[in-house]
Amino acid sequence: MTDWNAGSDEEFRAEARRFFENEFPAEFKFLPRRMRWSECRGWYLKLSQKGWIAPNWPREYGGMGLSPSKLLIYFEETERAGVGRMPDQGITMVGPTLIRFGNDAQRAHYLPKIIAGDATWCQGYSEPNAGSDLASLRTEAVPEGNDYVINGSKIWTSMAHDATNIYVLARTDKQAKKKQEGISFFLVDMKTPGITLRTIRNIAGHEEFCQVFFDNVRTPKENLVGELHQGWTIAKGLLGFERLNIGSPRRPLQALEKLESLAQARGLLADPAFVERFTRLKLDLADLGSLYGRYVDKARRGEAMGPDVSMLKVWSMDTYQRLSELLMDAAGEYGAVEGEIAYGDTNIDVLSPFYNSRPGTIYGGSNEIQRNILAKYVLNLPS
Amino acid sequence: MTIDEDNTHSAMLAQSVGDYVQRGSDLPRVRALAQTRAEFDRSQWRQLAELGWLGVLVPESCGGLGLGLGEAAIVAEGLGRALTPEPYTAVAVLAARVLEHAAATTLREELLTGLVAGDRIPVLAWQEQADDFAGQQIAATATPFEGGYRVSGQKKFVIGASAADGYLVTAQAADGLQLLWVPRDAQGCSTGLQPLADGRSYGEITFKDVTVSREQVLASGGAARAALDRALDHAAAAASAELVGVMKRANEMSLEYMKTRVQFGKAIGSFQALQHRAVDLYIQQELADAVLREVIGQLDDALPDRERALAVSRARSRCADAALAITRAAIQFHGAIGFTEDCDVGLYVKRAMTVSAWLGNARAHRARYARLSAQPQHKEAA
Numbered sequence: 001m002t003d004w005n006a007g008s009d010e011e012f013r014a015e016a017r018r019f020f021e022n023e024f025p026a027e028f029k030f031l032p033r034r035m036r037w038s039e040c041r042g043w044y045l046k047l048s049q050k051g052w053i054a055p056n057w058p059r060e061y062g063g064m065g066l067s068p069s070k071l072l073i074y075f076e077e078t079e080r081a082g083v084g085r086m087p088d089q090g091i092t093m094v095g096p097t098l099i100r101f102g103n104d105a106q107r108a109h110y111l112p113k114i115i116a117g118d119a120t121w122c123q124g125y126s127e128p129n130a131g132s133d134l135a136s137l138r139t140e141a142v143p144e145g146n147d148y149v150i151n152g153s154k155i156w157t158s159m160a161h162d163a164t165n166i167y168v169l170a171r172t173d174k175q176a177k178k179k180q181e182g183i184s185f186f187l188v189d190m191k192t193p194g195i196t197l198r199t200i201r202n203i204a205g206h207e208e209f210c211q212v213f214f215d216n217v218r219t220p221k222e223n224l225v226g227e228l229h230q231g232w233t234i235a236k237g238l239l240g241f242e243r244l245n246i247g248s249p250r251r252p253l254q255a256l257e258k259l260e261s262l263a264q265a266r267g268l269l270a271d272p273a274f275v276e277r278f279t280r281l282k283l284d285l286a287d288l289g290s291l292y293g294r295y296v297d298k299a300r301r302g303e304a305m306g307p308d309v310s311m312l313k314v315w316s317m318d319t320y321q322r323l324s325e326l327l328m329d330a331a332g333e334y335g336a337v338e339g340e341i342a343y344g345d346t347n348i349d350v351l352s353p354f355y356n357s358r359p360g361t362i363y364g365g366s367n368e369i370q371r372n373i374l375a376k377y378v379l380n381l382p383s
Numbered sequence: 384m385t386i387d388e389d390n391t392h393s394a395m396l397a398q399s400v401g402d403y404v405q406r407g408s409d410l411p412r413v414r415a416l417a418q419t420r421a422e423f424d425r426s427q428w429r430q431l432a433e434l435g436w437l438g439v440l441v442p443e444s445c446g447g448l449g450l451g452l453g454e455a456a457i458v459a460e461g462l463g464r465a466l467t468p469e470p471y472t473a474v475a476v477l478a479a480r481v482l483e484h485a486a487a488t489t490l491r492e493e494l495l496t497g498l499v500a501g502d503r504i505p506v507l508a509w510q511e512q513a514d515d516f517a518g519q520q521i522a523a524t525a526t527p528f529e530g531g532y533r534v535s536g537q538k539k540f541v542i543g544a545s546a547a548d549g550y551l552v553t554a555q556a557a558d559g560l561q562l563l564w565v566p567r568d569a570q571g572c573s574t575g576l577q578p579l580a581d582g583r584s585y586g587e588i589t590f591k592d593v594t595v596s597r598e599q600v601l602a603s604g605g606a607a608r609a610a611l612d613r614a615l616d617h618a619a620a621a622a623s624a625e626l627v628g629v630m631k632r633a634n635e636m637s638l639e640y641m642k643t644r645v646q647f648g649k650a651i652g653s654f655q656a657l658q659h660r661a662v663d664l665y666i667q668q669e670l671a672d673a674v675l676r677e678v679i680g681q682l683d684d685a686l687p688d689r690e691r692a693l694a695v696s697r698a699r700s701r702c703a704d705a706a707l708a709i710t711r712a713a714i715q716f717h718g719a720i721g722f723t724e725d726c727d728v729g730l731y732v733k734r735a736m737t738v739s740a741w742l743g744n745a746r747a748h749r750a751r752y753a754r755l756s757a758q759p760q761h762k763e764a765a
Contacts, residue, residue: 269757280749283697283701293673294673311665375658375661378665379658379661380642382652
């Protein structure tokens with residue numbers, strides 16, 4: 001297996017640039033929404049064949065095991081080439097979670113399917129009455145024979161309509177003293193009878209998230225991850241990986257790419273007032289990269305993310321929103337126009353970063369919740 | 384030097400810097416020095432010399448430790464945390480780096496050896512106008528005279544001038560830039576001091592037909608420019624490390640206070656409005672720390688000029704803004720007591736102000752970053 005860390009950063013960048021620019025399908029470049037599975041399956045398989053589908057996984061599980069600097073290059077080059085976001089829950093969440101908390105049988109069964117593109121995952125966490133207060137979730141799982149039977153509903157489940165599998169937090173002990181106790185972590189096949197879903201249209205008019213209903217859904221006992229009733233630990237571990245993923249510079253880089261093109265096309269780089277704002281944001285993002293590198297190193301050493309990883313999520317999504325807002329401002333009157341606007345030979349969708357960056361400060365634990373976590377567990381402030 | 388030896392040096396240095404910071408609340412001394420405007424204590428300077436810290440960057444051939452900027456940053460951060468007013472960065476980083484790349488003369492060796500021992504205190508006098516932190520606009524002149532030069536002009540913003548025994552001066556000659564040594568007591572050289580907020584001062588050095596012999600020429604032309612640019616960037620990075628020390632201690636003080644100060648029957652640190660503000664400032668601290676480490680690591684592997692300047696301006700911009708934001712917020716977190724002279728918070732605010740303003744403030748470094756990143760790379764070679 002190729003050791004992608006062996007060469008220099010420059011060589012790796014050149015290869016990534018060539019590959020993403022030449023191989024990513026032109027019709028999906030800079031898509032203003034997330035790609036559907038039917039659109040991106042071919043690209044997913046191409047990445048998989050090259051061994052590039054899981055840049056963050058250790059090599060022994062089919063990942064690239066990239067160093068922080070090369071992982072950043074990987075992200076920079078995907079965004080530079082306008083590679084869209086695929087259903088990536090398997091790569092960013094399930095893989096790292098099973099590697100850390102799963103058993104050998106679960107790893108052997110599920111990880112190769114993610115690498116091969118045979119399984120795509122979605123996240124069964126939030127419920128209609130359990131958003132920021134996730135531990136108050138009410139979906140329950142009851143043992144029956146060789147199965148657990150799940151009843152309840154999950155919401156804001158991104159790309160559930162394209163997923164083959166879902167991971168679910170469910171209450172298994174209603175008598176537990178604390179609400180964080182008595183929760184378990186399950187893997188469920190989306191084709192299981194009793195699962196239905198409805199899509200929810202978002203503010204940008206796209207159908208990216210869903211509500212998933214569980215009506216006597218049976219999942220075999222071997223699909224319990226970790227110990228029974230101990231799912232909160234895994235849930236938090238997974239949230240650590242989620243915050244690392246959301247906290248990567250990848251999404252804000254997308255907005256910066258657009259902002260840079262727009263600024264160039266409109267000659268704004270000659271305006272000192274614009275340049276000062278632009279440079280600040282550019283540095284906010286570059287500095288995020290430095291902080292992110294620390295956590296990538298930690299993840300590569302196989303360590304769990306501590307509560308301090310919340311810093312990445314807060315800063316990354318704040319920066320993403322601020323970039324998207326400067327982009328609108330930089331467009332002047334066009335900052336209110338839907339769809340792509342032609343600037344010479346570049347087309348820029350000014351509003352998509354605005355829409356795409358809104359949920360970032362809400363999902364994965366809102367930025368306010370992240371600040372509560374940091375205040376309590378990192379700064380040790382009293383409650 | 385092997386990696387292991389390298390790490391041992393860092394670890395030992397970190398240990399002795401940690402001891403220094405622990406041992407002393409240096410604050411009563413700092414406060415006394417600030418009130419009397421005596422920013423330099425010779426016995427303290429000797430102690431820094433004995434610890435080996437003044438020679439961290441100086442080659443072993445001149446009595447130094449010959450270590451890298453990473454080690455100098457450990458010392459600078461510790462001194463920042465302790466609010467030590469003595470001009471470590473100005474002398475042991477800025478002047479030492481300039482001298483390291485000066486021509487191999489007896490004078491160079493004498494100054495470097497003396498610097499390490501704490502006997503000689505050379506400081507760089509390179510800047511004439513606000514914001515020109517790279518010292519590009521030089522009106523000072525060096526006119527050929529009997530085998531040497533006569534130097535005239537004025538230099539500003541010279542940290543360490545009150546203690547210096549001489550200046551490394553930049554001046555323009557017909558045959559290019561000259562870097563010259565002028566003893567403080569040279570005829571025609573006068574040192575004025577401009578008071579700073581934290582009790583230290585900027586030197587304003589005036590040179591009026593000061594005679595400089597050929598032996599006092601340290602570097603000329605392109606070599607002088609290269610030595611200067613590199614030294615100024617390295618010093619800006621070390622000053623950023625000082626700022627990281629200042630901001631970390633100020634943040635600790637705010638957090639300690641928020642845990643103990645009770646209002647409305649609760650510790651004020653339990654209020655969400657204050658918690659979220661404290662978290663945002665902590666994020667700034669960690670960004671500053673992460674950027675600084677990354678940049679220092681890059682500077683130790685010789686970077687091309689453009690990349691070095693970009694990296695330093697990035698670190699400088701973040702560290703200065705974060706130090707100012709954190710120390711200003713410390714006043715607010717402490718309430719009215721934070722606005723009193725007796726409260727130590729004020730010492731941190733003022734040190735953050737002076738170290739941020741020197742060697743190019745955040746705005747000036749962002750402007751340089753914008754200028755350089757707009758330039759296509761291939762044009763830089765010239």
